[in-house]
Structure formats: C-alpha cells, structure tokens
Amino acid sequence: xxxxxxxxxxxxxxxxxxxxxxxxxxxxxxxxxxxxxxxxxxxxxxxxxxxxxxxxxxxxxxxxxxxxxxxxxxxxxxxxxxxxxxxxxxxxxxxxxxxxxxxxxxxxxxxxxxxxxxxxxxxxxxxxxxxxxxxxxxxxxxxxxxxxxxxxxxxxxxxxxxxxxxxxxxxxxxxxxxxxxxxxxxxxxxxxxxxxxxxxxxxxxxxxxxxxxxxxxxxxxxxxxxxxxxxxxxxxxxxxxxxxxxxxxxxxxxxxxxxxxxxxxxxxxxxxxxxxxxxxxxxxxxxxxxxxxxxxxxxxxxxxxxxxxxxxxxxxxxxxxxxxxxxxxxxxxxxxxxxxxxxxxxxxxxxxxxxxxxxxxxxxxxxxxxxxxxxxxxxxxxxxxxxxxxxxxxxxxxxxxxxxxxxxxxxxxxxxxxxxxxxxxxxxxxxxxxxxxxxxxxxxxxxxxxxxxxxxxxxxxxxxxxxxxxxxxxxxxxxxxxxxxxxxxxxxxxxxxxxxxxxxxxxxxxxxxxxxxxxxxxxxxxxxxxxxxxxxxxxxxxxxxxxxxxxxxxxxxxxxxxxxxxxxxxxxxxxxxxxxxxxxxxxxxxxxxxxxxxxxxxxxxxxxxxxxxxxxxxxxxxxxxxxxxxxxxxxxxxxxxxxxxxxxxxxxxxxxxxxxxxxxxxxxxxxxxxxxxxxxxxxxxxxxxxxxxxxxxxxxxxxxxxxxxxxxxxxx
RNA sequence: GCGCGGUUAGCUCAGUUGGUAGAGCGCGUCAUUGACGUUGACGAUGUCGGGGGUUCGAAUCCCUCACCGCGCACCA
Numbered sequence: 001x002x003x004x005x006x007x008x009x010x011x012x013x014x015x016x017x018x019x020x021x022x023x024x025x026x027x028x029x030x031x032x033x034x035x036x037x038x039x040x041x042x043x044x045x046x047x048x049x050x051x052x053x054x055x056x057x058x059x060x061x062x063x064x065x066x067x068x069x070x071x072x073x074x075x076x077x078x079x080x081x082x083x084x085x086x087x088x089x090x091x092x093x094x095x096x097x098x099x100x101x102x103x104x105x106x107x108x109x110x111x112x113x114x115x116x117x118x119x120x121x122x123x124x125x126x127x128x129x130x131x132x133x134x135x136x137x138x139x140x141x142x143x144x145x146x147x148x149x150x151x152x153x154x155x156x157x158x159x160x161x162x163x164x165x166x167x168x169x170x171x172x173x174x175x176x177x178x179x180x181x182x183x184x185x186x187x188x189x190x191x192x193x194x195x196x197x198x199x200x201x202x203x204x205x206x207x208x209x210x211x212x213x214x215x216x217x218x219x220x221x222x223x224x225x226x227x228x229x230x231x232x233x234x235x236x237x238x239x240x241x242x243x244x245x246x247x248x249x250x251x252x253x254x255x256x257x258x259x260x261x262x263x264x265x266x267x268x269x270x271x272x273x274x275x276x277x278x279x280x281x282x283x284x285x286x287x288x289x290x291x292x293x294x295x296x297x298x299x300x301x302x303x304x305x306x307x308x309x310x311x312x313x314x315x316x317x318x319x320x321x322x323x324x325x326x327x328x329x330x331x332x333x334x335x336x337x338x339x340x341x342x343x344x345x346x347x348x349x350x351x352x353x354x355x356x357x358x359x360x361x362x363x364x365x366x367x368x369x370x371x372x373x374x375x376x377x378x379x380x381x382x383x384x385x386x387x388x389x390x391x392x393x394x395x396x397x398x399x400x401x402x403x404x405x406x407x408x409x410x411x412x413x414x415x416x417x418x419x420x421x422x423x424x425x426x427x428x429x430x431x432x433x434x435x436x437x438x439x440x441x442x443x444x445x446x447x448x449x450x451x452x453x454x455x456x457x458x459x460x461x462x463x464x465x466x467x468x469x470x471x472x473x474x475x476x477x478x479x480x481x482x483x484x485x486x487x488x489x490x491x492x493x494x495x496x497x498x499x500x501x502x503x504x505x506x507x508x509x510x511x512x513x514x515x516x517x518x519x520x521x522x523x524x525x526x527x528x529x530x531x532x533x534x535x536x537x538x539x540x541x542x543x544x545x546x547x548x549x550x551x552x553x554x555x556x557x558x559x560x561x562x563x564x565x566x567x568x569x570x571x572x573x574x575x576x577x578x579x580x581x582x583x584x585x586x587x588x589x590x591x592x593x594x595x596x597x598x599x600x601x602x603x604x605x606x607x608x609x610x611x612x613x614x615x616x617x618x619x620x621x622x623x624x625x626x627x628x629x630x631x632x633x634x635x636x637x638x639x640x641x642x643x644x645x646x647x648x649x650x651x652x653x654x655x656x657x658x659x660x661x662x663x664x665x666x667x668x669x670x671x672x673x674x675x676x677x678x679x680x681x682x683x684x685x686x687x688x689x690x691x692x693x694x695x696x697x698x699x700x701x702x703x704x705x706x707x708x709x710x711x712x713x714x715x716x
Numbered sequence: 717g718c719g720c721g722g723u724u725a726g727c728u729c730a731g732u733u734g735g736u737a738g739a740g741c742g743c744g745u746c747a748u749u750g751a752c753g754u755u756g757a758c759g760a761u762g763u764c765g766g767g768g769g770u771u772c773g774a775a776u777c778c779c780u781c782a783c784c785g786c787g788c789a790c791c792a
Contacts, residue, residue, distance in 0.1 A: 590751030
C-alpha cells in the first residue's frame with residue numbers, strides 16, 4: 001500500500017498536482033481522446049460552451065457552482081464515451097468592465113474618460129481585462145474544470161469580431177437592424193444608452209404635483225416631474241371623459257416658467273380617467289409613453305433636457321440640473337397661484353444597473369434590432385424565432401416552469417437598442433463618408449469614418465455557441481458540436497443572454513444554440529442573504545478550495561441544490577464534504593490493506609453477488625439522475641452509498657468475515673470490496689474529481705487516468 | 717396590476733410516475749488503542765401553511781385562502 005494513505009487526505013497538496021496531470025495529458029481536448037482511442041470518433045457529441053465570466057475581476061461562488069455543475073455533466077459524458085467538448089472563454093462585458101476601470105481611474109487620478117481619451121482609456125481597460133483574465137483562468141482551474149483550453153475564446157478577439165460583423169451585416173441586409181431616432185434609456189452618469197433589461201427599478205417616494213399650466217388654462221394636470229412640462233406638446237384625456245370633451249382639439253399657448261409652450265388637447269384611450277385629474281400632460285421627448293402618444297397624434301417633440309440631465313430651455317431654468325429645475329418650477333407655480341395639490345406617492349424610479357444613474361428618457365439616433373419584422377424568406381419575426389423552439393420542445397428549460405417566464409418576457413419585448421456610447425466593445429461596423437454608408441467590413445480608401453458607438457455586449461455574447469466554434473467559417477467543430485447539448489447558467493440572465501442566443505442562432509444558423517437550458521439559482525450565505533461586498537459575506541472560491549479542497553466545495557454546491565432554486569452555502573456544509581473526501585481515503589486504505597495480492601476476479605458468493613447487484617442498481621439510478629439533470633440526487637445517493645452502506649455496513653461486516661475460518665467467503669468478499677470501491681470512486685469522479693483521481697492511482701495503477709476511464713454500466 | 721416560485725423535524729433543504737415522511741447540520745446518551753475522532757452506535761422532535769375536493773389511498777393531483785420571496789409592467 002502507498003505510504004500516502006498513512007496520513008489524512010490533503011487536498012491542498014493533491015489538487016493542483018492532479019490538475020496539471022490532466023492538462024498535460026491533453027484529454028480535455030476530445031481530439032486527443034479520439035487520437036488515443038479513448039473515444040470513438042463516431043461517438044455522439046456532447047458539448048457545452050462555458051458561459052464566459054466577465055473580465056471584471058474575480059470569480060465568486062456563483063461561478064464556482066456553474067463550473068461544478070457543468071464539469072459534472074462533462075466528466076460523466078466523457079466517461080460514458082461521448083465525444084465531449086467543453087469550451088472556455090471570457091466576456092469583455094463592455095459596459096461592466098469600462099465602468100470598473102473608469103471608477104478606478106476617477107478614484108486614483110481624479111480623471112474622467114474624456115480626460116484620458118478613447119485610445120488611452122482602451123489601453124487601460126485592456127491591461128485590466130488581461131489581468132482579470134489570468135486571475136479567472138487560475139480560479140477556473142482550481143475548481144477542477146475539465147475545459148479544453150486549446151479552444152479558449154474571448155468575446156472581443158479576432159474570430160468573434162468576424163462573427164459579430166457578419167451577423168450585423170446579415171441583419172442589416174435583412175432589414176432587421178435599423179438606425180432610428182427614437183426615445184431611449186439614457187444614463188446621464190454613464191453617458192450612454194442602455195437596453196430595457198439594464199434598468200433596475202427602485203422604489204422611492206415622490207411628490208405628485210397637481211396644477212394648471214396657466215391661469216386661463218382650463219385643465220389641471222398631475223406630474224412628479226414639473227420641470228419637464230416646459231417640453232409639453234399636448235394634454236391627453238380619455239375620449240369618453242365628459243369633463244374634458246369640449247376642449248378636445250383645441251390649442252392653447254402660454255408662458256410656463258419663462259418658456260413659451262403650446263399644447264393641444266387630444267383624446268387618447270391610453271389615459272386613465274380615474275388617475276389624478278384624468279388629464280395627462282404629454283412630454284413627447286422625455287417619456288416613453290408620451291412619445292407613443294405623440295406618434296398617434298402627430299405632435300411636435302421639443303427636447304428640453306440634454307445628455308447631462310440639464311435643462312436646455314431659455315429663461316430661469318436655462319442650464320439647470322433637472323432636480324434644481326423641478327424646485328424652481330414648483331416655486332414658480334406657488335408664486336403664480338397655480339399649484340392645486342401636493343401629495344406623496346410611491347414611485348418606481350428607473351436607474352442604470354451598472355452606474356446607478358437615474359435614467360433620463362431622451363430621443364436619440366441609435367441602432368436597433370427590429371424584433372417584430374418578418375425576416376425576408378423566413379416568414380417569421382425574430383420574436384417568433386425565439387418563441388418557437390421553446391414552444392415545440394426543441395429546447396427544454398430545466399426547471400420547466402421557467403418557460404412561462406420566458407414566454408411572458410418575449411411577448412412584451414420591444415425593439416432592442418444595440419448601440420452604446422461607451423468605448424470598450426465591438427465598434428458598430430458601419431462606415432460613413434458624406435451621404436454614403438458601408439456596413440460590415442471597413443471600405444477601401446480614405447475619408448471614411450467609423451460609427452463612434454459600440455455594440456451592446458449581449459450582441460456578441462448572443463453568438464457565443466457558434467462563434468466559439470469558428471463561425472462564419474464552416475469548421476469541423478461547428479458541424480460536430482453545434483447545437484450544443486446544455487446551456488447551464490443562472491436564471492437571472494435568462495433574458496439578457498439566453499433569449500438573445502436563441503435569437504442570434506435562429507437568425508444566423510436557422511438552428512437552436514442548445515437543446516437544454518439548465519438554470520441554477522443564486523448562491524446565498526448561511527443566513528440566506530445575497531453575497532455582496534457591502535455585507536462582507538462573500539466567499540472566495542480560492543480561499544474555500546485552499547481550506548477544504550475544491551472537491552468539498554463542489555459537493556457542497558451540488559448536493560441539495562435543485563435547478564432554479566437559490567441555495568445556501570456555509571463553511572459547515574463544505575467541511576462536511578471535506579470529511580467525506582477523507583472518508584473515501586480511509587475506505588481505500590482499509591480495502592488496500594485487506595486485499596493486497598488477492599484475486600480481484602474471484603467468484604462471488606451468493607450474498608456478495610447480491611451486494612454487487614445492489615450497487616449496480618444504485619449506479620443505474622444515479623446515471624439516470626444525471627441524464628435527467630438531477631445531479632443533486634445522484635451526488636447524494638453516491639455519497640450515502642459510500643459512507644453509510646460501503647463504509648459503515650459492508651466494511652464493518654467484512655471485519656467479521658476476515659476473522660472467520662470461511663476461506664471462500666473471505667476470497668469472495670475481498671474481490672467484492674475491490675470492485676465496489678472501484679465503481680464508487682469511478683462514479684463519484686464527476687463530482688469529486690481530485691480525490692477520486694488520486695485514489696485511482698493507487699487502486700488501478702495500470703489503468704491510466706480516471707477521467708478517461710469507462711463509466712460502469714453505460715456507454716454511448 | 718400580470719406572472720412565477722415557496723410554505724415538510726430546532727436550522728437548511730430533498731422527496732423523480734399519488735402507496736402509511738427523509739438527509740445534512742444541530743441536539744441527547746453511549747462506545748473507543750478499531751480503515752478513519754475528519755469515528756461509530758442508538759435516540760428525540762413533524763396536525764408535510766389553513767380549508768375544501770378527487771381517490772381504496774394525497775406532502776405529491778384539482779380548487780380556494782393566507783403568508784414569504786422573485787420576475788415583468790407601471791399612473792402621468
């Protein structure tokens with residue numbers, strides 16, 4: 001027996017060494033598996049593309065969960081003989097990464113991005129991104145992820161840029177991408193537009209003011225933003241509202257807080273006659289809903305607020321911030337005796353997810369993807385392209401009930417604003433010269449200027465399953481591994497990302513990006529709180545791995561964690577699985593000691609054969625659990641078998657047998673123990689790859705790496 | 717407002733097609749030079765949120781109510 005078993009299992013010493021062996025073997029790469037005859041070249045493919053972590057710093061426990069779950073599937077399938085590929089990568093995460101670096105620069109040097117300039121800021125971001133990348137790769141390896149590093153991708157590298165430009169051009173040519181002047185979500189703090197999904201609603205109390213524009217104006221209106229009223233073009237009332245019927249169609253001009261304003265009274269069914277005075281002051285340029293009302297009634301759209309959330313009108317409000325302007329307008333209303341009522345109301349305010357800035361709806365010339373337009377030659381819209389595969393079962397969501405959330409979101413989807421006024425990211429592939437415009441690749445010759453804006457980061461992540469496989473080239477990888485088998489990610493990015501992948505893949509490849517969406521929940525602390533910097537309850541996967549081992553962290557994240565449900569993690573739980581690793585270690589020590597030199601193929605006695613059959617049944621069960629995405633159950637079953645059945649019962653009763661005079665029983669039991677241990681270690685490998693691999697070296701020294709061993713009972 | 721999920725042992729959660737409730741942690745008692753104290757044995761605690769229904773039988777299916785959490789939308 002190996003001397004190493006005389007000491008308790010030491011994950012810290014073992015894990016990095018084992019990972020290095022795996023990497024050096026080259027077997028994370030399926031081509032190598034095939035070349036060495038470990039995988040059949042005609043075997044069914046099984047592929048997962050790693051959701052690329054943002055290069056914004058370090059990984060957290062949510063990433064550790066993602067890696068653990070995906071590695072379980074990948075290792076199990078690899079052992080079952082599938083042609084298995086798991087591709088790593090990172091995401092440039094445009095807006096997220098740029099804000100982190102901007103904050104840093106502002107804190108350390110007191111400089112804004114405009115002080116640095118585009119080129120210098122980009123240089124800083126790239127340095128930061130590359131450092132983050134290296135940290136992240138190190139962390140991913142620590143967790144034991146069996147990723148094929150030879151195929152690593154980055155959302156902003158050359159191949160991915162080619163894919164982005166190609167999709168952009170095809171969508172543009174299909175008339176799905178258009179440039180339009182529309183009201184967008186402007187983040188004055190980040191100085192960029194953002195999509196609807198990047199908005200976070202915060203509940204606050206606000207004052208609702210009820211007043212008339214002028215003494216001789218017949219209708220009172222209510223608003224929480226009186227400063228915007230200098231940009232009003234209409235007052236809208238419900239068509240059936242008897243109170244205001246006589247005014248519909250009439251136009252009124254007056255001076256409102258030094259600003260000349262003309263409003264028309266219009267009838268619009270969207271207006272709720274029961275709210276406030278039943279009359280709505282319409283500010284087309286600074287409210288989404290009002291913009292739509294303006295569409296219906298052909299109203300002018302005077303802009304009165306700029307990109308810095310400052311007033312652009314003449315008079316006393318000129319150049320004032322909106323908050324200050326609001327107070328001035330209220331003061332003016334009081335002076336003029338126009339204010340009728342003030343009340344406190346609860347209000348959801350829109351803020352930008354990344355910067356916390358309060359969103360200012362502004363009309364701007366931006367790029368959009370039309371989700372409702374029929375795709376030429378396809379007879380359906382992008383929206384339908386997103387709905388159909390989930391409806392007809394080509395894509396399954398685990399857990400299933402999330403399909404309702406998915407449908408609900410898509411049905412309410414509006415055109416996707418894809419241009420951003422930040423500098424880090426894929427620059428919009430459009431070049432201008434005078435009236436001319438070229439889309440796709442840079443045109444020859446001088447005098448062309450590229451669009452200043454960059455693309456929403458989700459545009460490039462939407463291509464991830466096929467851009468990582470080399471598209472638009474028709475590569476072997478693309479043919480073999482696409483569609484991918486599983487997309488495993490957090491339910492919180494179902495819309496941001498998952499839906500966009502279905503959209504992009506449906507459009508570009510007329511295919512689904514994956515067959516199954518496995519959604520994991522949030523990892524919370526022992527008290528059920530979200531992990532956050534401000535609470536100081538973050539767990540660092542590296543720290544956990546160094547104290548308990550990555551195997552223990554993986555088990556703790558997987559057992560009892562059902563898809564779609566948040567999970568709590570505590571050091572106690574992780575410690576429990578560290579003990580389990582040691583338990584396996586000691587089981588091995590006992591079996592090795594007792595079975596030295598015995599015939600492992602000896603015939604089993606009847607009772608021993610029954611025990612062997614019992615494990616076969618359990619493994620069949622656990623295999624089915626893995627196939628049906630219940631890895632939390634598979635892990636739990638194997639854990640209990642190893643500890644409660646194998647160690648506590650079978651090993652204990654073996655002691656009696658080994659002390660007895662029954663030689664046949666002894667021989668049989670020894671062979672049995674060897675075979676039970678071998679299969680327990682094998683089937684636990686996807687869950688606890690390090691300790692099982694280390695044990696394998698001692699129990700099957702001639703059989704190569706456990707990661708390439710055959711899964712008992714099931715092959716592809 | 718619309719939608720989704722949850723409510724099971726002190727705590728955290730499993731419970732796959734309906735068949736008289738499970739795990740981990742914690743707690744209690746006992747054991748011990750044993751493969752392992754990172755141990756073992758034994759033990760206690762449950763009107764499975766309330767009510768109703770279907771069924772021979774419901775934690776599980778249906779209806780309803782309550783509370784908690786989340787998502788989307790949003791009233792100006």
